[in-house]
Amino acid sequence: MSHPENATVFLKDKERAKWHDDTLWIVRQKRDVTIHQIPEWEKLRELASQIKDHTLSKLDFYLEELEKNATANGIKVHWAENAEEHNKIIGKILDEKNCKAIVKSKSILTEECHLNPFLEEKGIEVVDTDLGERIIQFLKQPPSHIVMPAIHLKKSDISDIFHEKLHTEKGNVDPVYLTHAARLHLREKFLQAKVAITGVNFAIAETGEFVVCTNEGNADMGVHLADTHIACMGIEKLIPRRKDLGVFLRLLARSATGQSITNYNSHFRSPSPGKELHLILVNNGRTKQLAREKFRNSLKCIRCGACMNTCPIYRRSGGFSYGSTVPGPIGSILSPGIDLKKYSTLPFASTLCGSCTDVCPVKINIHEQLYEWRQEITKAQGASLKGLSMKLANGIFKSPLAYKVSGKLMRASLKTLPDSIIYNPLNAWGKGRNLPNLPEESFKDWYKKNRNK
Amino acid sequence: MKKDVPHIGLFIPCYIDQFYPNVAIATLELLEKLGCKVTYPLGQTCCGQPMSNAGFEADSEGTTSKFISDFAKFDYIVAPSGSCVLHVKEHSPKVDKLKKNQEHVQSNIYELSEFITDVLKVDSIKGSFPHKIGFHASCHGLRGLRLASDSERNEPPFNKTLQLMKDLEGLEVVELTRKDECCGFGGTFAVSEEAISVQMGKDRIADHVDKGVEIIVGGDMSCIMHMQGIATRDKDNVQLMHFAEILNQVIS
Amino acid sequence: MSSKASILAAIKGLNMKEKPLPEIPDFDVAPDLIEAYTHSLNGNKGTVVSKEELEQLIAETGFPKIYSSSPSFATFTNCELPQHPADFADLDLAIIEGQFASAENAAIWLDESNLDLRAIPFITAHLVIVIKKENIVGNMHEAYKRIGATKSGFGVFIAGPSKTADIEQSLVVGAHGAMSLRVVIL
Numbered sequence: 001m002s003h004p005e006n007a008t009v010f011l012k013d014k015e016r017a018k019w020h021d022d023t024l025w026i027v028r029q030k031r032d033v034t035i036h037q038i039p040e041w042e043k044l045r046e047l048a049s050q051i052k053d054h055t056l057s058k059l060d061f062y063l064e065e066l067e068k069n070a071t072a073n074g075i076k077v078h079w080a081e082n083a084e085e086h087n088k089i090i091g092k093i094l095d096e097k098n099c100k101a102i103v104k105s106k107s108i109l110t111e112e113c114h115l116n117p118f119l120e121e122k123g124i125e126v127v128d129t130d131l132g133e134r135i136i137q138f139l140k141q142p143p144s145h146i147v148m149p150a151i152h153l154k155k156s157d158i159s160d161i162f163h164e165k166l167h168t169e170k171g172n173v174d175p176v177y178l179t180h181a182a183r184l185h186l187r188e189k190f191l192q193a194k195v196a197i198t199g200v201n202f203a204i205a206e207t208g209e210f211v212v213c214t215n216e217g218n219a220d221m222g223v224h225l226a227d228t229h230i231a232c233m234g235i236e237k238l239i240p241r242r243k244d245l246g247v248f249l250r251l252l253a254r255s256a257t258g259q260s261i262t263n264y265n266s267h268f269r270s271p272s273p274g275k276e277l278h279l280i281l282v283n284n285g286r287t288k289q290l291a292r293e294k295f296r297n298s299l300k301c302i303r304c305g306a307c308m309n310t311c312p313i314y315r316r317s318g319g320f321s322y323g324s325t326v327p328g329p330i331g332s333i334l335s336p337g338i339d340l341k342k343y344s345t346l347p348f349a350s351t352l353c354g355s356c357t358d359v360c361p362v363k364i365n366i367h368e369q370l371y372e373w374r375q376e377i378t379k380a381q382g383a384s385l386k387g388l389s390m391k392l393a394n395g396i397f398k399s400p401l402a403y404k405v406s407g408k409l410m411r412a413s414l415k416t417l418p419d420s421i422i423y424n425p426l427n428a429w430g431k432g433r434n435l436p437n438l439p440e441e442s443f444k445d446w447y448k449k450n451r452n453k
Numbered sequence: 454m455k456k457d458v459p460h461i462g463l464f465i466p467c468y469i470d471q472f473y474p475n476v477a478i479a480t481l482e483l484l485e486k487l488g489c490k491v492t493y494p495l496g497q498t499c500c501g502q503p504m505s506n507a508g509f510e511a512d513s514e515g516t517t518s519k520f521i522s523d524f525a526k527f528d529y530i531v532a533p534s535g536s537c538v539l540h541v542k543e544h545s546p547k548v549d550k551l552k553k554n555q556e557h558v559q560s561n562i563y564e565l566s567e568f569i570t571d572v573l574k575v576d577s578i579k580g581s582f583p584h585k586i587g588f589h590a591s592c593h594g595l596r597g598l599r600l601a602s603d604s605e606r607n608e609p610p611f612n613k614t615l616q617l618m619k620d621l622e623g624l625e626v627v628e629l630t631r632k633d634e635c636c637g638f639g640g641t642f643a644v645s646e647e648a649i650s651v652q653m654g655k656d657r658i659a660d661h662v663d664k665g666v667e668i669i670v671g672g673d674m675s676c677i678m679h680m681q682g683i684a685t686r687d688k689d690n691v692q693l694m695h696f697a698e699i700l701n702q703v704i705s
Numbered sequence: 706m707s708s709k710a711s712i713l714a715a716i717k718g719l720n721m722k723e724k725p726l727p728e729i730p731d732f733d734v735a736p737d738l739i740e741a742y743t744h745s746l747n748g749n750k751g752t753v754v755s756k757e758e759l760e761q762l763i764a765e766t767g768f769p770k771i772y773s774s775s776p777s778f779a780t781f782t783n784c785e786l787p788q789h790p791a792d793f794a795d796l797d798l799a800i801i802e803g804q805f806a807s808a809e810n811a812a813i814w815l816d817e818s819n820l821d822l823r824a825i826p827f828i829t830a831h832l833v834i835v836i837k838k839e840n841i842v843g844n845m846h847e848a849y850k851r852i853g854a855t856k857s858g859f860g861v862f863i864a865g866p867s868k869t870a871d872i873e874q875s876l877v878v879g880a881h882g883a884m885s886l887r888v889v890i891l
Binding site: 003007008011021032041042316352354358371429431432435436439442444445446447 | 469470473481493506507544592595605606608635639640644651652679681683685686
């Protein structure tokens with residue numbers, strides 16, 4: 001299904017669609033309030049952008065630095081060319097430990113690599129420990145947002161699934177009650193787990209450490225109780241210096257939710273005595289994106305989700321309408337690089353309003369890249385129907401006579417055609433909108449009479 | 454006309470020429486009243502934006518060349534549309550054989566309110582307009598040409614269009630709940646993503662109507678055409694106008 | 706070719722021109738750091754309490770299991786440090802020392818020198834962190850200057866209690882980790 005078809009379905013439930021829009025808009029507003037308390041906000045965005053641009057321009061050097069320093073700290077570093085290899089590396093570690101159950105904190109990368117089905121196939125129980133992720137895991141759904149995975153659900157939906165899975169009272173929709181039920185349920189899992197998997201927010205080349213940010217503390221609950229910690233990161237998560245974290249931690253949570261910082265920001269440099277710490281560096285198409293000069297800087301993304309919260313299309317169509325691991329504006333510039341055909345409608349799911357670009361804490365020119373992907377997609381599609389009509393349009397606009405004739409014809413025909421044809425349901429303009437009242441003459445005709453005698 | 458007065462080429466986007474001649478007339482008359490020498494090159498057609506935004510920038514070279522030839526001879530090019538100006542400035546394909554002329558066009562093309570404030574150095578227009586209005590900040594003018602500060606960035610507030618209207622007697626500009634959300638027009642988006650496009654337009658209009666706005670004022674007729682189409686269909690009790698019509702009406 | 710070699714070769718093959726790495730300048734900070742800190746902590750759903758208030762709270766609440774690694778509150782400890790962190794699953798109150806804190810966001814830095822077990826600040830039901838008022842810095846840049854090149858195996862900025870808003874964006878404190886954070890500024 002294409003984005004417009006999915007969006008049309010989403011908008012059919014008017015009340016829910018409005019609630020989704022309003023809820024995410026509130027998050028966007030919270031973000032606005034916090035960033036206006038930081039006079040140097042725009043300067044921080046510029047610094048973050050430059051640090052990421054620099055890192056990407058020397059990514060090979062910094063990856064080797066990271067490996068060298070992390071290894072010296074006692075971290076076991078693995079490299080994975082693709083999702084399959086990433087999953088195999090994890091599978092092998094779990095086999096060695098004879099581990100049959102793991103706890104996992106939020107990681108979009110493991111979602112991208114489809115780690116959960118891979119492990120479940122091997123008979124390993126995977127427990128996603130972020131509350132939102134646990135909810136959607138119960139429902140066998142993917143996340144609809146990278147920061148707020150269950151943002152598409154209402155508390156009544158969550159109450160129903162918790163009643164089924166955790167035997168909470170039927171119909172009790174109190175978020176405090178439901179959260180505490182999840183706390184008890186997940187605490188059991190934390191206490192039993194021997195292996196914990198986390199994502200990575202930032203890896204620091206100079207120190208060989210990495211940082212994981214959560215509000216719930218679920219990543220820390222997992223890793224500090226388990227004997228083995230496996231952290232998975234895309235190769236673009238790198239920054240050069242520890243002090244660069246000062247810039248990124250000031251931007252991340254403020255952009256994501258409007259908080260001044262996430263409540264837990266853990267820096268892992270080496271394992272506790274007697275424990276193991278693994279770090280997997282994953283490519284999975286990132287070097288291909290790096291090679292595309294126009295789209296390279298999409299790899300600056302720190303996964304704050306601000307572009308989703310601000311996007312008027314995301315808010316009114318929901319994360320699932322995109323059909324990609326990362327939805328919303330940033331997803332629409334990352335996904336075509338993975339599969340141009342499958343994701344060909346995504347760069348068109350935008351008015352190019354530019355709000356995503358202006359909220360982005362690392363200054364990715366998202367809407368300009370959406371525009372550039374459109375050019376790539378039409379080139380790849382060749383002379384489609386739209387292409388033909390656009391070429392025809394170029395012919396008309398090139399010649400003033402053709403333009404004049406077609407403009408006159410248009411005005412004449414719009415006036416004489418019966419409403420039933422103009423407002424045919426197949427006519428996408430007329431479905432919800434009237435056409436403008438048509439003037440007697442064009443400006444050009446007026447000008448000739450009044451100025452150009 | 455004095456010889457040393459800069460010569461302005463009036464660029465009237467194609468859909469304004471065809472559907473909204475009154476906005477074009479208001480733009481022309483307003484510039485003339487402000488003492489400008491203005492010519493409308495009769496051969497002009499379109500800037501090529503609809504093609505480029507649909508992904509056919511490469512196919513719009515002919516249209517772009519035509520635009521450059523029509524306008525290169527003027528000191529300034531002025532249009533009552535931020536969107537079309539932004540396209541000419543930033544998204545029209547490079548035409549190598551017209552490089553010098555293209556550069557001249559791209560660095561001397563202005564949206565109307567930007568031209569009046571930044572080039573003519575007019576602070577505000579005096580007059581009376583006793584109405585309650587809401588301002589629709591069109592995205593390409595707002596975030597592309599930076600005609601106003603937007604709600605996303607932390608920067609001192611400004612708005613070149615409203616600045617021109619700030620001294621109008623009796624004018625009340627309401628504070629919107631979402632001061633600069635997109636109306637959902639987006640060129641071919643209006644048709645290819647029809648459902649969201651119309652929903653966005655409805656939401657934008659509702660924000661104005663809820664605040665008791667009589668007239669939604671904007672600087673891009675494409676957004677206004679889209680919102681007007683919805684407002685008419687839904688029988689919303691609100692008018693839509695281009696700011697050029699208001700300024701030209703009060704200045705006389 | 707190993708995956709490491711192929712990934713590095715793919716990047717090197719692009720021959721990218723190096724872009725400059727910026728230096729991070731100093732930025733203005735709040736004039737009254739304690740006041741700013743208190744305000745930030747409230748925003749994160751934590752609270753600043755005095756030494757006396759904490760002592761009174763402990764006396765009134767009667768937490769069954771308390772572990773303090775802060776010398777200022779050493780006498781409240783009533784249990785042994787376990788071998789395995791899971792044995793602290795029933796810990797009611799932990800009192801630990803923080804090294805310094807950032808006023809702009811209430812984040813307190815702790816590393817292994819403050820943590821007898823890495824799990825303590827997360828697994829405890831309630832958490833108290835003790836900081837010295839001269840150790841409140843303005844922002845995260847100053848905080849990282851303080852961390853410098855230290856080599857602790859684990860370090861964490863804690864800025865509030867465990868919380869979530871995953872159910873309809875309603876803020877709930879006490880998701881998995883500590884259900885409260887109190888900060889004593891000495």
